[in-house]
Amino acid sequence: MKIQTFIFNWKGQYDKTKEKIKQLKKIKVAPVVINSDDNYTKEKDWHHIGEESYFTAQFLKALELFDGDVLFHIQADASYDNWKQLYTDAENNFKEFNWGVYAPNVDYTWYDSNRTDLAAFEIPNSSLKMVANTDCTCWFIHKDIINAAKEKGVDFSPYKMGWSFDIVYPALSFLMKRPVLRDYSHTIQHPAGTNYNKEQAEREMQSLYMSLPSDIQEAFGYIKTDKTKLYKYYM
Secondary structure (H helix, E strand, O other), rough: OOEEEEEEEEEEHOOOOOOOHHHHHHHOOOOOOEEEEEHHHOOOEEEEOOOOOOOOHHHHHHHHOOOOOEEEEEHHHHHHOOHHHHHHHHHHHHHHHHEEEEEEEEEOOOOOOOHHHHHHOOOOOOEEEEEOOOOEEEEEHHHHHHHHHHHHHOOOOOOOOOOHHHHHHHHHHHHHOOEEEEEEEOOOOOOOOOOOHHHHHHHHHHHHHHHHHHHHHHOOOOOOHOOHHHHHOOO
């Protein structure tokens, strides 16, 4: 399995990005950095897309560059100290469960365990949980899910803030009967708060929802409002 790793850097995150690069290189992983901080455009091998770019532009650039089996996306402000085991567990759990989306736990996310764990899919003697949404702070997405979005004509490009990827990809995974897994044996540190316009992000998400095919809309709606209805895709 080829896992291709992308780090999204933006203003104020340079030191954390450099630290992650250092950590990952120690385990022989060479991450691709998508940079939207104009103070560091001289960094070699980084992909500089301009400071006006937010999550959507960064993710679209990652999709443009992606040529692996799994896209592993890490936000610059995510911190961890056991990346090697996370990669190992991602691969091992794929072999066992054929997941579509897989992610570690995140210590600060709106999609906490109460909002997203699907209790009916208990995995015995495991730290793994089926979830409605993994969060998009640090997550692995299989190419089959990415390709399905393209085939169905999902167009993220008009929506700057990116409140959509972490719902659309899990929705497609459910439609394909591919598990969406969170691994609670790993917890990423992630600061609270945000520096972008949440009202704009919400409006954009609603517009994207209206543009989606009806089957994705249905699963998208379950993720947002009634996660228990996701069970229907496995019946």
